[in-house]
Amino acid sequence: MLLFLVLFPLLLGALAFMLPSERWRCWLLPLAGTLHLGGVTSIACHPLPVGDLWLGLDPLSLLVLLVTSILYFACSIYAVSYLQLRSDRGTRTIVACLLIFLSAMTLATAARHLGLLWMAVEATTIASAPLIYYNRNRLSIEATWKYLLICSVGIALALLGMLFLAYAALLGGVEVTLQFDHLLAESSFLSTAWLRAGFVFLLVGFGTKMGLAPLHSWKPDAYGEAPGMIGALLAGGLTSVSFLAILRALQIMNAAGLGDLARQQLLALGVLSLLIAAIFMVRQNDVKRMLAYSSVEHMGILAIGIGIGGIATFGALLHLVNNALTKGCMFLSVGNIHRAFASKKITDIHGAMRRLPISGTIFLAGFFAVTGSPPFGPFISEFTILRGIFAGGHFWLAGAFLLLLAIVFIGMGSTVLGMVQGTPDESTDTAFKDTFLLVAPPLLLLLLVLLLGLYLPPPLRHLLEEAVVMLEVK
């Protein structure tokens, strides 16, 4: 079943390459999105036993896969109308790459062998580079080149980190393997020196891919130049997958009794990310770059939550879900606004609520969600993390956390309110109008975020609790 979920998007991707009809090709995306979501849901209802040598889903990876699948489903519906709007571009490359991207993300979440995980994450980099290059202008070339080079080098560091883990096993005199369950079982024998070095490399490597400061330099460029839909998939899906890889490394450190060290490093990167994001978010003139910094901020919150531990771990995993759905909602609605004003500079965009009543409203509501205002989901998860920080006795950190979130709220708020209020400038008018297929996906994601703020469904709570147990020190 899992193998099927990895392989069928690949097959559809090959089909997309060969299909001659531009018109029908984009319908492969909703087909893949629906099949994938159906498959993942059925696995979630009837969990498969873990223990396969290569592929398997434990609660942690199931959580990430479920979120990614929901987000991909929404984006795939959106993609049909979006690609028809931009029919001059041709759809062959983007549809094929989107399908390969889905396959690679699924493989990365389901991999039980660290080498396989690495391969899949590197494949996501390669498959998403043409997606960032979609607009084919000077700026998107620059963004693509930075993304490709920085992420490839970052991921190479992670590979070295994995080999360090294997060397730790060699020196410890146990079976030399990168199979995750075996490595976890023999973790108390691993050589600590190599293990520590390996974790640093893994954190830096996958942290680059995830966009933790100071390794985030590619992120504003890539998210800024890519179409909104691609930004949604990168900011919601790919970052969660990379975070999963870091959590795998943390599991091994925990089992080897080095969990505290690993948590401190995560905490440091998390605070730095929050700080950098808050600084660059104020007076940001480009709405997509602003969202990219918001993504850096939320990656920081995830790292802080895991770094604190205890109840904050639950908050961080819940925040992973909230962040993916909210980012999807924001990027898709910003994509619509970008089309309607033919610009993503906030100096050109005024009165989005008048020109695009639905997209503008979703964007405004998404802003409240993303900054952690009640009654949306991120409020609950950020509040849980804050409770965890207080419970751990880190009062200074709690103060800084609140202050930085407030700065982000004000910085982002002034930008967003300026965009949605007022009257649109006639000179920027375009023929773009809200259509059902372009507003339904972000609306669906927004409603899910709202639901998570009001009510946490018991199956999801159960899944989160099981995943938290995996990250706790035994």
Next chain:
Amino acid sequence: MIELSNLILLLVVLINFYTLGTSRLVACIRAVAIQGGLLALLPLVAHGLSLHTLILAFWALLIKAILIPTLLTRTIREVRIHREIEPLVGFVPTLALGALVTSGAFIFANYLPLIAEHRGSLFIPTALATFFSGFLLLMTRRKAITQVVGYLILENGIFIFGILLSEAMPLMVEAGVLLDMLVGIFVMGIVINQISREFSTMNTGRLSALKE
């Protein structure tokens, strides 16, 4: 066998220096192709003949020594740029830095906790030296193609380290890693082509419109 593998590893280090010191891109690519070929021999020399090492050696030879260099050569022919002029850091300073990094790697490796067989072997210092030389090349050059060569050398360093741990990397994974690299370089080649078409240069220094 130890002597043979040490000879190969020394040649690998010399090639690192050569790429750091040359301004001719074709020579740089050829050097990396030779380095890839030498690395392909290492599994055979280190672990003896077996199906696993034979397939790995063949696959590494095909990708590192033949396919990737061909791709890169084709790219520079298309964009018609043959020399690295005015690197960010000059050739002599980079060579000096390279020497520093390499000797640093050899000294550092002495202090690492290693299993008995690896003490005194050249594998780990060479792997580290190659890794950091690649990083150095990546950081100090402006031409996109030289940066790709730097990335390749960096990956070569990881490959050397990986040979010591062949049990950890099943053939399927090792093959997949190399395939990922090939496709990655292919995509990078396309982007370089687009850069030179849009900016009529391959200097990544021109890629500076996106910043705060």
